[in-house]
Amino acid sequence: MNEIAPIVPESGDKEAAMRKEPTQRRSKERVERILSCASTLIADNGSDAMRMSDVAEKAGISIGSLYQYFPDKGSIIRTLADRYNALGRECIADTLKNVHDMNGLQASFAELIDIYYALFLAEPVMRDIWSGTQADKALRDIDLLDSRLNGAVLADARARVNPAADRAFLENSSFLIMHLGQATMHLAISVDPTEGAALVDGFKRMVLREMLAA
């Protein structure tokens, strides 16, 4: 919960949308190579401009091999999204794990918002993927699930801080906060940095007030 993620998130758990689970070492390396090359290409010109033929060439493999592991272009992007999300969730869960009072919650969440903003600013791949997030139903679902999971973690922390609060309300509110957090990041990176920072601060204020109120 305190470092900027590496350019290519380390291999997560159950990869999404892989055509066939690689078993030999050679093919496992290839999958990582493909993802790494795709990541670079996305960082350079965006996922839209990324051609499957470019990925294959850069990875030093044939188009056919590419499609052996990833059934379509979207699955590469989704796998990257999954990995970034997993990193983010881990960071959020770590940070909120030991929160037990309102002061701690407020401080931790404010810190999280700053970390996420820094991440979005630093990672062109993350920016690109989340910008295109709404275009693809599958990506949208990944996004939604991520907000939900993070929302559940936040709801837990808020319940710990305020045991009297209505649980259903906390879950709803936390889900919303996580989703709006993403939207705020999109907005903040779309405007000039000064305004972006101010908008992130505005969001922070709104959210902290929401947590106090409930």
Added chain:
Amino acid sequence: MNEIAPIVPESGDKEAAMRKEPTQRRSKERVERILSCASTLIADNGSDAMRMSDVAEKAGISIGSLYQYFPDKGSIIRTLADRYNALGRECIADTLKNVHDMNGLQASFAELIDIYYALFLAEPVMRDIWSGTQADKALRDIDLLDSRLNGAVLADARARVNPAADRAFLENSSFLIMHLGQATMHLAISVDPTEGAALVDGFKRMVLREMLAA
């Protein structure tokens, strides 16, 4: 500020991204026909599945004629987005125009949120366009400008209600609110209706509290 928009918004002012301004009556009719057919196709299967050849066929014209008026597929979608936005802005401006005290502001804005939610639920084309909004840089810019314009109108109303408030703060906060409003709509229509309504309510509470606080 009280009706659901028609399926195809009426011809606005300066159409975005038209290849050549239609001058003869025949061609003006064609432009409207194209937009209307595109709208239907989008409502049926989404803008992604909409083929330019389908639009041409449905409109009873040739592909070439289509491209006479719209330089590319995106421009059709952008034109529809512009029209919907213009309708929304008009509705917002009308509603907030006569707000002069905090009670009125709160009531009006709560009403606006409900209207927008109803609009998103009722208009598959609007949903589709806004879902794809992040995919295309040009659409994103249209979206951003719309939030900015609406934010300015909201900031005006808030300044009227609370003349002591810092103007820069109001503008920043209002811009954020408008953007997050869109994000909330996206979220709300992506989940089941009961949860969607609860999320919209959650957003309403957050926003009204924000307006009270400043």
Added chain:
DNA sequence: TGCAAATGTGAGGATTCCTCATATTAATTG
């Protein structure tokens, strides 16, 4: 070693956006 399973290859099929050379219709002018 030899065989089966896993993996690799890239030409080309399929889809779709969009162009352009040409044809038709409308407006204008002498």
Added chain:
DNA sequence: CAATTAATATGAGGAATCCTCACATTTGCA
């Protein structure tokens, strides 16, 4: 109203790109 210019219409096909598939190569194992 004939002739000329301008506006509009057409659709075959160029270009870009995703992805498949029939066949080749490599690896693991009995």
